[in-house]
Every structure is written in structure tokens, then in C-alpha cells.
Amino acid sequence: MVEGEEIRIGVYVCHCGINIASVVDVKKVVEEASKVPNVVVAKDYQFMCSQPGQNMIVEDIKQHNLNRVIVAACSPRMHEPTFQKAVERGGLNPYLFEMANIREHCSWVHEKEKAAATDKAIKLVKAAIAKARLLKPLKVEKVKVIPRALVIGGGIAGIRASLDIANAGFEVHLVETRPSIGGNMARLDKTFPTLDCSQCILTPLMVEVSKHPNVTLHTYTDVVGIDGSVGNFKVKLLKKPRYVDESKCTGCGTCVLKCPWTAPNEFDMGLGKRKAIYFEFPQAVPLIPVIDTGHCMYFQKGTCRACERFCPTKAIDFNQKPKEIELEVGAIILATGYGLYDVAKAMPEYGYRKYKDVITGLELERVVSATGPTKGHILRPSDGKEPKKVAIVLCVGSRDEKHLRFCCRFGCVAGIKHAYYVVSHIPDAEVYVCYRDIRTFGKGYEEFYERVRNYENVRFIRGSPMEILQDADGGIYFDVFDANTNRVVTLRPDLVVLETGIVPHPTFKEVAKVLKCAIGPDGFALELHPKLRPTETSVDGVFLAGAVQGPKDIPDTVAQAGAAASSAIALMSRGYVETVPYVSSVNEDLCSGCGICQPLCAFDAISLVKKEDGKEVAKVDVSKCKGCGVCAAACPSGAAQQLGFSDGQILEMVRTLAR
């Protein structure tokens, strides 16, 4: 379009089948629109989004020499891109198109007031015409995507996503805050419903990802900063000191053997002990120990140095410092996983941490594990005896208006699996599973439930206890109402296992803050669309894998990790992203440099820069600007304008509507 050229508008009113036409008199809308100055053609059609509808626009642009197009139909969220492409095919800049929403904003909400709805549709179309006169062509720019991905979190989700991206030929940096990758899955003894050994199916993947030529592993490392936007993220990592030189250490374990100091073992959920210099677990990847300075006598008192003395490769380095690592990546996958709900603090009525023999499901996994604190024997923590009566309580904190409103999605089957653990380790034990509902929705889960339900010594009680108490002899007991028998039963178990609810991993909050990605009301990362875009986030180029998005079992986690990886691969293999043109633009002549807009910008897109003449002005980084319009609304001098939604355009629409 040339400046000063005559404005020629085409208006197209859609019937949307009967969605619009049954309420709005479309013929009348066309008639009114055609009377407005600058409108050259006005037509109605049954489905504007159909191929013939779009072709009509393309043909009319050429035949009538149109330079503005308006479609009055559904929400622009639905079909704006469709019509913009049609306009582009007709040879016009796609931003010389305007949409009037006469479906969601009109026919659907005014079903019973047909005449008024028609009037409203006419007004909306006239407002669109008024804005269309002032439309200017906008430019879409292509930005290169760095062909390298960052995966945050080294659990099964992060490992799977990293392997998929690496196998597609792209470079991956996998970051894990703990000394070893593996995550929560590494803690499990067996996985339901097939009961295959968790470590046996996980460790090959851990080794594969660590040896992959395209993968760089950053263990014992935190993400401290992320800047930039899709295609060009600048990431800052902080590698915590292990006090062990990774290039010299062979993982022989002599230091661990010789270390005389112990501390609670976090990997065993605090049940067992580990040394002050320790491997996270025997199959840790990388197999390099780390010194816990809080329990190391050298760091506390300046003496000992046993590990240094006995290390055959002189790998101990007490002077190691935290190391900053900077990376540039094109895509990010968030896979920070989950942590357990703090039942000890939030639900004191269950006595967790107060009574030694009340443990969580994850603690039972460690107890059952051959590498756990009891070497795979189920022994209760209080006296080390084998429990003969075990109660398993489901929905602890989950599905509770006062705690976590959502279902943890694996507690039921985990509880059933835990009942299996007990009866397979202690054949003469009795197990009571207290449940509210059993949800065995996954593949093979119901069959597994059926199998365990048929064990004579596993009983399912339909009801949850209100509180767990201790009697004068120190034994624990609780009453539970069983809806199946309509009786209150008193249980005196030797061991109680709480299937606790889950929350986002504690590290997620910090990462979400630096990334500025949206968090849902449940505290987990919010996906862009719950059904159709489950792996994308509100930040372009940042994808979700696993329990960071919400509770998930292993099959769902792995499936989503694959989906997130393929989204990242698609982005990197295309090699570029198109910028959204609806960004803010500052007129430097009008800008007084007051800086009001800068702190208001939620995306850090505005900075104040000094011009050559010394004047300070606001500058918009278009790669970060999301076009929210906050700066334009706040600017006292009208210097900040959102392209495609300028003050002039919006005021013209308002004037028309008010007429």
C-alpha cells in the first residue's frame, strides 16, 4: 500500500452455519456496511473460513483492488490466522486485515434478542471499518534459533527428553541439582503394574544419557539466571563444589570407606545414614562422590582429611569454588518433577515424624530396596522388627479442600504395590489398605489391583482414618469407618504407610521465576492449553515434561517427555522463529524518559538508553515484547504505542461505537 492511496475496504459477514445467521440478520449487516464510506464490496457467506470463502477474499482483492479486508465472524483467536493468510495470498500485507467478532461477542450471548443483536453486529462491523482505515502494514521478522537445548531436571522426564533431542542430532545440556541424575524414579524399588525393577530399567538410560556425544551433563548444578527469548536464551548455571576433582576421580569409593563421619541419608528420605563424603546412591551417574560440608569434620573443625590421605588419585580438592557456566540455547525443557507434601507439618493428626512407625510410601520404597537402609528387609523403624500388620492409608493430603485439591494420580496403584511388597516379603503379614476411591485408570492398573485384591491377607477398607493415635504401651492405633461393612474398625498396625500427596519440586518456584512462566492454582507449571498444547508454556520455546506440569506416573511422564522433546526438535530444526508484530514501539521524539513503563513491563523488554544528545529514552526489545500493551496504557505522553492497537486506532473504534 502506498501512503495517501485511496482506502478500499472489503467486508465479509459470515453465517457460521446458523451460529450467527440464526440470531443476526446478516443481510442487514451487509446492507449497512456497504453504505459506509470506503467500503467497496460487502458480502455474506455461509462459512467464510471454508476454501470458497477464503478464495472469495483473494479474488475480490485482485478484482476490486482492495487494500483493507474485514471479516465479521468468530473470535480472532479462532480464525484470524486463517484470514490473514488469505489476505496475504491476495497480495496484501496480512496486517491490513481486521476481524469483527459477531459470534462469541454477539450471536452466542444475545440468542433471544435478535433485533438488538443485529444492531450490535452492525456497530461492531462499523468499528472495525473505522479501525481498518488507520491500519498500517506490519512486518514479521525471522529470528534464528540456536540449535542447542537446555533440559532442567535429571529425573526420568529430563533423561528421556535429553536422549530424544540428542538422538535427533541436537546438542543438549542436562542440568540436575543433586549430585546424581535419576530423580525420584531411582528411589523406587519396583514400578507398577508390571513390577519390573525400577533401577534396572532406569540405570541403562542414565548411563546412555551420560555417555551420549551430544549430551553435556551438569550435575550438582543450579539454574540461576535465564535471559532472552525463544531461539536465543542466555542461561546462567552455578555448579556447586563437590570438593572432588571430577577429572581425577575414578569412583573407587575409598574416600567413602575411610570417612569416619555420618549424616542422615537424603536419598533414603533420612531413614539411613551415609558418610560425610558420599555417593548419592550406588548406581549414581556420574559416579563421583561429594563432600557434605555441614557434616565434614575438616570443614567444621579443620581436622581429619582422611579422604584426602587415602584417595589414590589425589582427587580431593578442599579449595574447590562454585563455578559459573554460561550457555546460549534455543529451547528449554522444564522437567523439575515433584516433591512430597509436608505431611508432618500440615497434617499432624497422622503423627508422621511423631511416631517412628508412621512412614511415607517413598520411605517404604527405600526400605524395600536392596540398596536401602535395611538392605531390602521390611523392618519397622522403631525397633527394627518385622511388622506383621501393616496399614496403608491412601489420599493423605490429596483430594482435600484443606490441603491439595488434586488427585496425585499414582497413590492408589502405589499403595496397592506397597501392599504387594509387604505380603511378598512377609508372607504371614496382614495388610489393610484404607482408601476413599481406588483409581486404577492406567494400562494394566486394574488388572494389577485385581491381582492384589485376591490375596487373602490384603484387605481393602473403604474409609480414611481421621487421626492416628498412640496408646499407653507405645503402640499405634486408629479407628476407621468401613463403608463396605458399615462398621468402625479399630486397627493396631505395627507399621503405617502414608501415600502422601505431591507438590512441585522445591526448585521449581525459583526456575519459574527466572523464566517468568505461568504457574497454575495448584502450584504446578501451567500448560498453554490443557488438551491441545499440554507441553507448551506461556513462554515461547519453553516446554514441559513430567510432574512439573502436574502429578504424573512414569508412563505419562515418559510420553510427555517425548512430546516436549519433539516440540523442541521441531523448533530447532526449522531454525527460525517469526516475531509477533503486535509489539510496543516508542516514539523517541515524544518520550521524556520518565521510566514509568520500565518497571511495569512483565517481560523485562523495556530499558532506558541514552541517546547521542544525552537524552534518555525508553527502548523496547522486540524479541522480548509480548504486546500486552501495559506500557502504551501507562505512557503519559503517548510515546509508547502498541503496533496494530495504537491509541488512534482504538479511539476511532470507540468514537464509532459511541455514535
Next chain:
Amino acid sequence: MKCSSGCTAAKVVDKYRPHEIVALVKAGYSEELINSDVIWACSVCLKCVEYCPQRVSPFEVVMTLRNEAITRGITPPKSFVEMAKSIVKVGYIQEPMYIMSKEFEEVSRTELGLPEMPKPKDIEKFKQHVLSVGFERLREVV
């Protein structure tokens, strides 16, 4: 059904199930309950309100049913009436007497070093207040 698992009254009155009362009211069986003795078993410990995972308050449902019963002139069970009478008379459901030890020995509060139970200072004034907050609706007490 945490309410019925931990209900103090249910431990004594087997028929009393808070979850069942809520379910019956929801299903439209309020009439049946208003005329039943079961609604008078609640001991107002409020544990059901505290622990219900759905923020349902069986206690409030039971109180509403009781109020409706009284409004209609239905007489509560004798035990409940006796308790109400005792409150109006001495300020307690039952006058505190002694405490039974684990060895079945009677011990007084003073022997245990416990303070005296507080009593209404002016029993007449207390009676007036108790009556005016709803006890007057209970014919048997007045």
C-alpha cells in the same frame, strides 16, 4: 468418611454416622432424620468440621436438623432433655464429681493439683441467658 472414622459420638452410639446424615439430607430424607433419635447423639466436638476433606460440616447439618425438630415441637430423647435440665440447673451437663485413675481409684481434682471447675457466679442470671439463647424452645426444660 473421615468424620465417621473419628467421630466421638459414633464411638458410643453405633447408629450415629455423620457422613450418613449428610448423605441422607442430600438425598432428601430430612423428614426421617428430624423424627429420629439419632441426630441427638452429636457431642459437638467439631472434629468432623476440622478434618472433612470436602469442607462439609456434618455438625452444622445436625444442628439444623435439631433446630427444625424443636421448632416442630418434637421432644428430644430423655437423655438429652436431662442434660439440658442439668445445664439450666447447675451450669453443667453433669456436676463434676471425681476422676477415675487407671487403677480405678477415685481422685479429686484438688488431689491432682487441678483448679476448681469454674461455675456460673450468678446461677439465676446464667439461667436467664441460657434460656434466651434457645433453651426456652425446649418445653421440657421450661
